[in-house]
Amino acid sequence: MSIRKPAMSGLAFALAGSLALTACGSGGDDGGDGGNVTLNFTWWGSDERSERYEAVIELFEEQNPGITVQTSFAEFQDYWTQRSTDATSGELPDVMQMDVSRLLEYSNNGLLYDMSEFEGNGLDTSTIDEGLLASGRSNEQLVAIPTGSNTLALMVNPDLVAELGVELPDWDYTWEDYQEFVQAASEAGADSDPQVYGAGDYTMTWWFFMQHLIQQGVEPFSETGEMNFTEDDMRAFIESAQPVREGDSAFFPRERGEQLLPKGGFTSGEAAVEFHWDNFISGYSADLGSENIQLMPMPTAADGEKHMFFKPTMQLAMGGNTSHPEEAAQLIDFLINDPEAGQIIGTDLGVPASQSRLDALEVEDGSLDQRVIEYEQRVRDEGYATETVPFQPEGFGALETEYVEVLAQEFDYGQIDANEFVERWFSEASNLLVTN
Amino acid sequence: MSLTHEANRSAKVGKPPRRPQSKRPSRKAAETRAGYAFLAPWLLGFIALTAGPMVASLYLAFTDFHPIRGGEWIGVDNFTRLFDDPRFLDSVQVTVTYAVVGTPIKLAAALGVAMLLNNRRRGQGTYRSLFYAPSLIGASVSIAIVWKAMFNDQGIVDDIGDFFGTWQGGWVGDPSKTMPMMILLTVWQFGAPMVIFLAGLKQIPGELYEAADVDGAGPWRKFTRITLPMLSPVLFFNLVLETIHSFQVFASAFIISGGRGGPANSTLFYTLYLYQRGFGQGQLGYAAAMAWLLVIVVGIITLIFFRTSRYWVHYTGEGR
Numbered sequence: 119m120s121i122r123k124p125a126m127s128g129l130a131f132a133l134a135g136s137l138a139l140t141a142c143g144s145g146g147d148d149g150g151d152g153g154n155v156t157l158n159f160t161w162w163g164s165d166e167r168s169e170r171y172e173a174v175i176e177l178f179e180e181q182n183p184g185i186t187v188q189t190s191f192a193e194f195q196d197y198w199t200q201r202s203t204d205a206t207s208g209e210l211p212d213v214m215q216m217d218v219s220r221l222l223e224y225s226n227n228g229l230l231y232d233m234s235e236f237e238g239n240g241l242d243t244s245t246i247d248e249g250l251l252a253s254g255r256s257n258e259q260l261v262a263i264p265t266g267s268n269t270l271a272l273m274v275n276p277d278l279v280a281e282l283g284v285e286l287p288d289w290d291y292t293w294e295d296y297q298e299f300v301q302a303a304s305e306a307g308a309d310s311d312p313q314v315y316g317a318g319d320y321t322m323t324w325w326f327f328m329q330h331l332i333q334q335g336v337e338p339f340s341e342t343g344e345m346n347f348t349e350d351d352m353r354a355f356i357e358s359a360q361p362v363r364e365g366d367s368a369f370f371p372r373e374r375g376e377q378l379l380p381k382g383g384f385t386s387g388e389a390a391v392e393f394h395w396d397n398f399i400s401g402y403s404a405d406l407g408s409e410n411i412q413l414m415p416m417p418t419a420a421d422g423e424k425h426m427f428f429k430p431t432m433q434l435a436m437g438g439n440t441s442h443p444e445e446a447a448q449l450i451d452f453l454i455n456d457p458e459a460g461q462i463i464g465t466d467l468g469v470p471a472s473q474s475r476l477d478a479l480e481v482e483d484g485s486l487d488q489r490v491i492e493y494e495q496r497v498r499d500e501g502y503a504t505e506t507v508p509f510q511p512e513g514f515g516a517l518e519t520e521y522v523e524v525l526a527q528e529f530d531y532g533q534i535d536a537n538e539f540v541e542r543w544f545s546e547a548s549n550l551l552v553t554n
Numbered sequence: 555m556s557l558t559h560e561a562n563r564s565a566k567v568g569k570p571p572r573r574p575q576s577k578r579p580s581r582k583a584a585e586t587r588a589g590y591a592f593l594a595p596w597l598l599g600f601i602a603l604t605a606g607p608m609v610a611s612l613y614l615a616f617t618d619f620h621p622i623r624g625g626e627w628i629g630v631d632n633f634t635r636l637f638d639d640p641r642f643l644d645s646v647q648v649t650v651t652y653a654v655v656g657t658p659i660k661l662a663a664a665l666g667v668a669m670l671l672n673n674r675r676r677g678q679g680t681y682r683s684l685f686y687a688p689s690l691i692g693a694s695v696s697i698a699i700v701w702k703a704m705f706n707d708q709g710i711v712d713d714i715g716d717f718f719g720t721w722q723g724g725w726v727g728d729p730s731k732t733m734p735m736m737i738l739l740t741v742w743q744f745g746a747p748m749v750i751f752l753a754g755l756k757q758i759p760g761e762l763y764e765a766a767d768v769d770g771a772g773p774w775r776k777f778t779r780i781t782l783p784m785l786s787p788v789l790f791f792n793l794v795l796e797t798i799h800s801f802q803v804f805a806s807a808f809i810i811s812g813g814r815g816g817p818a819n820s821t822l823f824y825t826l827y828l829y830q831r832g833f834g835q836g837q838l839g840y841a842a843a844m845a846w847l848l849v850i851v852v853g854i855i856t857l858i859f860f861r862t863s864r865y866w867v868h869y870t871g872e873g874r
Contacts, residue, residue: 195813195834196813198834199833199834202621202622202833202836203621203833205621205622206621206622223622223623224622227622227623229622372727372817373727373728373817374727375727376726376727376816376817377706377726377727379812380812516835516836519834519835520835523814524641527814527816527817527818527819528818528819530818531729531817531818533818533819542640545638549837550835552623
């Protein structure tokens with residue numbers, strides 16, 4: 119056997135391999151020639167949301183020949199893992215969903231494109247509620263545009279409540295009333311197969327701790343990122359649900375929730391109610407397979423007030439590294455302002471931030487969209503929303519993850535008690551929270 | 555796997571050259587140059603993709619580097635923090651349990667099946683392929699998803715359990731059952747060590763067994779006195795390789811727990827926790843410290859294996 123032959127084939131193989139590598143290297147970028155622009159657009163959310171976005175993108179591409187939009191989406195936690203990797207390599211998407219809880223992390227480090235130059239010049243922000251728009255301004259730059267507003271609500275599955283034969287509390291219910299309802303519902307559902315519960319443990323959700331602090335008159339974080347609450351505050355909040363936890367038929371168990379993933383207890387029809395942001399109603403309805411979901415406000419605090427607040431549901435931002443800022447702004451304008459797009463998106467990104475879009479939105483009687491809009495209107499009219507959204511310092515998102523994803527899990531499985539929960543959260547917080 | 559390839563290569567290189575040595579002296583230099591030329595793509599890749607990042611990560615281990623905020627030199631803080639971190643200790647416990655329980659079972663299964671397949675019988679090629687198949691697909695994402703579905707509530711394993719009146723309510727949500735599930739998944743992929751065992755078994759001279767038969771040795775005695783000692787170099791190789799593999803398990807745990815390591819940290823493998831810290835929370839310095847600690851610990855374990863090997867690994871002077 120001659121040495122030539124394997125050598126030649128080896129060389130050929132190596133060449134082929136290096137060609138393949140070069141192909142990979144040049145593949146990622148946009149095809150900017152011939153007036154054709156490719157934008158990357160990414161979001162977090164359910165399949166249901168993606169269907170809406172895809173329909174809107176199709177419309178956008180139709181009206182803007184020459185712009186192609188490449189879409190991708192992920193689940194919330196994975197989404198941020200991907201974005202931080204993008205940020206490191208300077209490859210943030212041209213347009214992406216942004217959340218106030220992470221905004222400062224990105225804007226303080228100059229990773230977002232300042233959209234001021236397009237304001238009123240391709241990107242119409244004039245009809246957006248001033249307070250909401252302010253959430254996207256940081257360091258005198260316009261780095262994010264709010265899509266809409268949302269507020270916390272109690273999602274109710276009226277069919278299940280009726281099946282259990284328990285009575286829903288009125289809108290002026292207290293936290294104690296709520297706990298009693300959960301206990302009653304869990305008791306009534308104990309013999310169902312699968313077992314049905316009232317609700318999950320709300321103290322294990324970060325935002326209800328925020329809501330609790332606000333109800334106590336505590337603004338959770340100062341503008342410099344200092345915590346205004348103590349270990350005792352957190353412990354008291356977690357222990358406030360102890361009476362339910364200790365009962366025989368108490369909160370929806372984490373163990374069951376693990377098995378139902380990616381669905382939850384409420385969306386599987388195994389929990390009667392659940393606190394969540396009101397715009398989740400459309401995703402929840404799709405998962406549950408029923409449109410019959412009602413919204414109730416948060417329970418009332420000891421002082422007789424609800425102390426609710428409106429939050430920018432989410433925002434749209436542009437990666438600072440974008441090479442097509444103009445087209446990206448055009449896409450954001452379309453997503454925020456176009457009435458047809460608005461009709462498709464409905465209230466999935468919150469009740470539209472733009473007044474003109476809200477006015478143009480044709481909601482069917484009894485639709486989910488109508489329920490969200492009416493709910494938010496009533497929260498305003500009844501004077502429940504007395505507070506502004508809490509300041510979310512750099513690192514807020516990581517603090518939430520530690521609370522919800524890490525410690526809540528161990529707590530629900532009984533591996534740690536409230537004391538350890540609090541101790542560990544504060545010890546991690548010192549590494550996660552950025553103060554200045 | 556790379557090690558097995560290496561072994562194959564050196565076996566080929568070891569063959570006596572078929573072509574008579576050239577008389578021209580320049581020939582050798584030319585061959586050396588050609589050798590380096592062929593090596594260059596790998597070498598460049600190694601420096602750019604392996605050695606470079608390793609040096610960078612060693613530096614990061616002493617900083618509080620964050621992918622977005624950057625970071626500063628903080629000395630050994632990351633390493634001292636590790637030992638006050640309950641989740642780190644959980645992840646060590648999970649990984650060690652997995653390695654200590656899973657590896658011997660996997661090797662035993664591999665050896666057992668290899669011995670069954672060593673006998674000449676009809677269709678042995680088919681059997682070997684069938685037993686090897688899980689190793690080809692086992693590391694894939696889809697299998698992890700199938701595995702999760704099987705062990706979920708009302709999954710097939712739960713149904714079988716119900717039939718026998720045991721195991722109610724799925725394994726995935728129960729922290730005490732996720733480890734057996736993960737170990738089953740790795741044991742099921744015994745194909746790679748099996749193939750190596752099979753090759754080792756083929757190397758054992760048949761005369762030894764014949765002589766043992768003449769002396770009246772039973773199957774157990776033949777196994778412990780001939781098969782195991784003769785197989786010990788292969789066993790050693792598999793043990794080292796599988797132990798290292800089991801410390802590196804990531805994909806299956808990531809998929810089955812949705813990247814969370816749950817329920818209750820029961821699938822929080824070391825590499826998964828490292829990933830959570832580094833990429834989920836952006837504490838790349840901390841994650842780099844974890845990575846280097848893993849390198850050191852795996853290095854020490856491998857060293858212990860090598861040091862103790864002289865007491866139980868028998869190399870025959872000549873193959874046969």
